Amino acid sequence: xQGPHSPHPDYTCLHRLKSPKALELSLPVVKDIQHTTxxxxxxxxxxxxxxxxxxxxxxxxxxxxxxxLQDELERGNWFMVATDSQSISELIVNSHSSTTTTNAPADxxxxxxxxxxxxxxxxTAMWKDFMGRISKDxxxxxxxxxxxxxxxxxxxxxxxxxxxxxLE
Numbered sequence: 001x002q003g004p005h006s007p008h009p010d011y012t013c014l015h016r017l018k019s020p021k022a023l024e025l026s027l028p029v030v031k032d033i034q035h036t037t038x039x040x041x042x043x044x045x046x047x048x049x050x051x052x053x054x055x056x057x058x059x060x061x062x063x064x065x066x067x068x069l070q071d072e073l074e075r076g077n078w079f080m081v082a083t084d085s086q087s088i089s090e091l092i093v094n095s096h097s098s099t100t101t102t103n104a105p106a107d108x109x110x111x112x113x114x115x116x117x118x119x120x121x122x123x124t125a126m127w128k129d130f131m132g133r134i135s136k137d138x139x140x141x142x143x144x145x146x147x148x149x150x151x152x153x154x155x156x157x158x159x160x161x162x163x164x165x166x167l168e
Contacts, residue, residue, distance in 0.1 A: 009059050009060065011037070011038035011057060012036075012057070013056065014029065014035055014056045015041070016034070017044070017050055017054055019049055025040045030088065033085050033088060033089060041055050091130065122154045122155050124154075
């Protein structure tokens with residue numbers, strides 16, 4: 001709902017900023033993780049209160065009918081794990097690093113290249129990291145093949161709409 005193909009996509013920015021200005025413009029999600037809008041995140045960066053890499057950007061959100069999520073969990077469409085805000089924060093911060101913690105074989109795709117260059121614009125490398133952390137490494141290759149086209153299109157959309165253009 002209100003995702004990247006919507007005429008008015010709903011962007012959300014998560015962060016761990018502690019400045020009074022950032023806290024004033026944000027809502028708590030879980031301990032030490034706040035949410036703010038795309039516009040307010042841009043304002044914080046322009047005012048020197050934050051850096052672009054302080055934010056984890058999401059686009060759109062999902063909603064379920066009564067019992068729908070439970071049914072999807074039972075079918076194996078989702079994996080549920082217990083976690084804490086510190087672990088979530090570390091995963092978000094580490095999503096910008098050049099290494100992942102999965103045991104999956106490395107391949108030569110755009111997401112691996114992006115991760116090697118210090119970022120993961122589409123979140124695919126982060127997803128692979130999550131899967132490895134919950135011992136679902138064996139599903140990465142299968143799911144990646146099923147979603148190969150969608151991942152390529154997501155990467156192109158992110159490059160076109162969210163990545164700053166490089167000045168020459």
